[in-house]
Amino acid sequence: MALAGLSVREDAVGNIFGRWEGSEPDAPAVSTGSHIDAIPYSGKYDGVVGVLGAIEAINVLKRSGFKPKRSLEVIMFTSEEPTRYGISCLGSRLLAGSVSLVTALTQTADNANISFLDAAKSAGYAENEDFSSVFLDENSYSAFVELHIEQGPILENEGISIGIVTAIAAPASIKVDFGGNGGHAGAVLMPQRNDAGLAAAELALAVEKHVLESGSIDTVGTVGILEVHPGAINSIPSKSHVEIDTRDIDEKRRNMVIEKVHESAVSISQRRGVELLEFKIVNQDPPALSDESVIKAMESATQVLGLSHKKMISRAYHDSLFMARKAPMGMIFIPCYKGYSHKPEEYASPEDIANGVKVLALTLAKLSINS
Amino acid sequence: MALAGLSVREDAVGNIFGRWEGSEPDAPAVSTGSHIDAIPYSGKYDGVVGVLGAIEAINVLKRSGFKPKRSLEVIMFTSEEPTRYGISCLGSRLLAGSVSLVTALTQTADNANISFLDAAKSAGYAENEDFSSVFLDENSYSAFVELHIEQGPILENEGISIGIVTAIAAPASIKVDFGGNGGHAGAVLMPQRNDAGLAAAELALAVEKHVLESGSIDTVGTVGILEVHPGAINSIPSKSHVEIDTRDIDEKRRNMVIEKVHESAVSISQRRGVELLEFKIVNQDPPALSDESVIKAMESATQVLGLSHKKMISRAYHDSLFMARKAPMGMIFIPCYKGYSHKPEEYASPEDIANGVKVLALTLAKLSINS
Incomplete structure (x- = not known):
């Protein structure tokens, strides 16, 4: 060089x-x-x-x-x-x-x-x-x-x-972790489950929904990382990890998205009996x-x-x-x-x-x- | 021993x-x-x-x-x-x-x-x-x-x-792959996206829905593997991989779930402009x-x-x-x-x-x- x-x-x-x-x-x-x-x-x-x-x-x-x-x-x-x-x-x-x-x-x-x-x-x-x-x-x-x-x-x-x-x-990034009981994909019946993977899936779709609700073409939001643990086909996910990126040229509007995503994470965890182990705003730059x-x-x-x-x-x-x-x-x-x-x-x-x-x-x- | x-x-x-x-x-x-x-x-x-x-x-x-x-x-x-x-x-x-x-x-x-x-x-x-x-x-x-x-x-x-x-x-297992254009999480606006990760998230929730619709406590279905590619917070998923396990003591009822999951995979891919790269029934045992x-x-x-x-x-x-x-x-x-x-x-x-x-x-x- x-x-x-x-x-x-x-x-x-x-x-x-x-x-x-x-x-x-x-x-x-x-x-x-x-x-x-x-x-x-x-x-x-x-x-x-x-x-x-x-x-x-x-x-x-x-x-x-x-x-x-x-x-x-x-x-x-x-x-x-x-x-x-x-x-x-x-x-x-x-x-x-x-x-x-x-x-x-x-x-x-x-x-x-x-x-x-x-x-x-x-x-x-x-x-x-x-x-x-x-x-x-x-x-x-x-x-x-x-x-x-x-x-x-x-x-x-x-x-x-x-x-x-x-x-x-203005970009912001968020890390979210859900935890549930996991268990065997055959033996645990549906009403007994608290599937951390499905909580993550719901949150990913909620991010998209809240971004679209902003009403501005300038608001974007992405779930680029979605991981389920232990990651075996016959095991109900006992943990999940989601990383969210959201941006806007309007800081207030972007922060509104973050707030709604947080509310969704809380309500999903309550409805599914899954623990919201972490909701961490890693950065929230102007x-x-x-x-x-x-x-x-x-x-x-x-x-x-x-x-x-x-x-x-x-x-x-x-x-x-x-x-x-x-x-x-x-x-x-x-x-x-x-x-x-x-x-x-x-x-x-x-x-x-x-x-x-x-x-x-x-x-x-x-x-x-x-x- | x-x-x-x-x-x-x-x-x-x-x-x-x-x-x-x-x-x-x-x-x-x-x-x-x-x-x-x-x-x-x-x-x-x-x-x-x-x-x-x-x-x-x-x-x-x-x-x-x-x-x-x-x-x-x-x-x-x-x-x-x-x-x-x-x-x-x-x-x-x-x-x-x-x-x-x-x-x-x-x-x-x-x-x-x-x-x-x-x-x-x-x-x-x-x-x-x-x-x-x-x-x-x-x-x-x-x-x-x-x-x-x-x-x-x-x-x-x-x-x-x-x-x-x-x-x-009777267990069955299915592998599904979605593909989209991916791209930068900041630069690609929401209407231009075909996010393979969100397609996977929707499919995971559809599996749960179809299993619950079976009406029998004996029907179960699990997404134990859900992977997004490239898996970076600031990158829209361009590929996703889902593995589904579904079981029932009634083979017909279980096969009905598989059929509905397939229909969902097709309709999700069409609605989101995401390619359904694979829908493979790996096994479907009696x-x-x-x-x-x-x-x-x-x-x-x-x-x-x-x-x-x-x-x-x-x-x-x-x-x-x-x-x-x-x-x-x-x-x-x-x-x-x-x-x-x-x-x-x-x-x-x-x-x-x-x-x-x-x-x-x-x-x-x-x-x-x-x-």
Whole structure:
């Protein structure tokens, strides 16, 4: 990987920073970047385009003879996907200075009961166990820009090259556990059952119902994880585990969905005589708005390049959601095949990626010389 | 393990036979036995009581000076639980002479795509790959008796020592796979979704509904396996897998449930725009009736021992279901704690096990001297 002659450093949680020193090295830098981790059976573009694209944007600027005023930094964020420890955007969340997350990380374990600290240590991180060293200073960055595939079908459908993100929808995630008596699938008659698997099935359908009831196309909710225990065909499930993701560009409306899902979990457990062992809101983040100054820089870049663009909302969340807490933020979207993401069919064409990199390069250049 | 001086042989699929030669070695023998395999997170009594109990019953008879006329055989059956290859009662099914099973076994693989033949070979079996060598001759046995925990609460609730099984409910198992487009949990709006996980959730609830509609307390149905793929909180399930177990003492009524579940699977897939990739009836066995001669021998044993007993139905299936195809069959049930089975809390008291072993010993003795 060409690191474009950047000076590289890594923080205690594995975020990697590559810096191109500007002529005003003490001024807050302009930063860009994304992540390269992925969910299982995922695609190859989500995140990766924003890391390799950022490095290439720096290369483009270097080749063009550009000299930055503010320094430019490329960030590769740790663990954007909530795959192993159920915490999304781990790297950027910590950079944004979450004290509660630092506490939570000392108590977090994966499904094999390996603690986060042990896993981080065995990967060569977390030497002093104090993740607050990761927190960004208030004036680290004058702006943050992320290049990313849209992960939705709008740009492709409308034949538009560049999406300029004005807001990122507010995500929340919930873990639910039900417990029942289980037993033998032949011997326990139906009236004696309290089937934890059926409680999970009902809750999954309740999530869909409450989301549809919101009345807004912007409300979404998903049960991406549904597990039953012990998981044998002739055994009534004695435990079930459900993980729910719900998002909206309207925080209040999304929180209403969470409340209704909670009510459903309670009433399902009561009606079925199943225990509601846990209903845990893992995170419930507020939405983020892009900054007008960054939006203007991105728009002007598309105009210089003669590329069509539209302003749009990001329904997926990104490291930008958290970087917005520390710096004026903006995001550049490029089209992707059929809007597919989080599956192997995910694809963005070389032309669209090149357009995105050019827009990013010009935006960085513009923000670098802004006073 | 005291093998009670029995001469031991093993067949090509791993069924193990211990024989106590009688004074009429050419007459069909009397057999007993059960299994020692278990589902994950199971108990320690299901099956095991009928294997160790059978060996102990032989010991009891030897100690008492009894001389068998018909030979007595203890059988430890291979793989009664359908855990790895989805086939229940593998050993006894083959003994009963299933040609279709022999064919199926050459095409069966587990979830890691390891073929049944490779697994059997690596365990030291299936040398010549011809499992029809396992089939029992028509006149191998004059009777088969199995000792087992009830796996239900009736004997314990009613304070009765011995259950005499008159019939075994007819089990069927079904595998269902749904497929959808999957996608990103934030970016794909609700109307564009075809969520394979929600299709599975609906089907699980439909199984419960159709079972309850049967109108009989004897109809049961369970979704013990429900898996969603890729299984990430922020990914819409693109595939789901459901395994259904349904049973009844009335074969027609049970088959009606299967038909309705199939209709539901089709209508759910159509309504949700999800593909019904597979609806496979893995097995659909007829019920088995105990033989009057064996029932009488068991009843007379309880009377000699002064133990309370009641005639009852086995709602769980057993190797006896298949042995009934080759010999007059009977089953002895003993009470178990709260009727729990297929979970770690499964328990039978030493007293109840001892009672069961005594009834088994006397029953074997009686059947051995029957002409």
